[in-house]
Amino acid sequence: MAHSSVLTAKGEQTVRQKFRIGAFAAPLVAAACATGSPVTPAPSWETIFDGDSLTGWTPKIVGQEAGSDATGIFRAENGEILISYDAYSEFDGTFGHLFFDQDLSNYRLRFEYRFFGDQAEGGPGWAFMNSGVMVHAQPPETMRQDQAFPVSVEAQLLGKDVETTARTTANICTPGTHISQRGERLTQHCINSATPAVLAGEWVTFEIDVRSGDMMRLLIAGEEAFRLDTPVYDERDGDVAALGLSGPVTHGYFALQAESHPVAFRNIQLLRLDPSD
Secondary structure (H helix, E strand, C coil): CCCCCCCCCCCHHHHHHHCCCCCCCCCCCCEECCCCCEECCCCCCEECCCCCCCCCEEEEECCCCCCCCCCCCEEEECCEEEECCCCCCCCCCCCEEEEECCCECEEEEEEEEEECCCCCCCCCHHHCCEEEEEEEECCHHHCCCCCCCCCCEEEEEEEECCCCCCCEECEEECCCEEEEECCEEECCCEECCCEECEECCCCEEEEEEEECCCEEEEEECCEEEEEEEEEEECCCCHHHHHHCCCCECCCEEEEEEECCCCEEEEEEEEEECCCCC
16 A cells, blocks of 8 residues: 455354454364474465465455456466456555455464556546555455555565666555554554565565564565554454444454555465464
């Protein structure tokens, strides 16, 4: 942002409706070693996009109910999640988000992204080669039909072409939230990193390290680009108030963003972490 899946496990609907912590924790499996002492295996990366379908993901597009994507803005092709407005003659404010169907709190998310093609006609200037991952987001079904962005903390992804002036990526934007850095509360909507954006067509390896309501790090090619701490809800925000949210932002869904410019994601992996890690 510039200024700014389908549930499959029986019983998760209640959790999701109440937007509670609990679905994020991976079961800890204890294996007995030769001495009989329990051994807890280290967490491992899991692939959460199968490369062929959007099973486990839910779209929410402005003007449509959660789960509907009438023109296929989000699609799975050739091992990639493509976000494209090629079926639209004009953008017309149809911001969209593709939510991973689990409420999470402590984890690392790793993926690659690249921008390609031309921005949709009528897309705002600030949305040129602009996407993001919304972290600790509200559930998609709780969004208003005309709500452009979920309440969340956004890891902003930007690209550029050869004519683009200096531009950064791995920035932070805060729809309905505020963050801190080094103990200082920041209330501006977007805060830039010092990491230069990459040319369109080039794959960027991105990682988001999330530790509940304590800390969040953005990394590019393994190098830290942005760190924030103690995100909180902006209680003056209308959507925050309608959801009855307040205090620290400690968990939620993450979602890939559609803002009028084509972008692709691949090799999407999740590492679930114990809160003590």
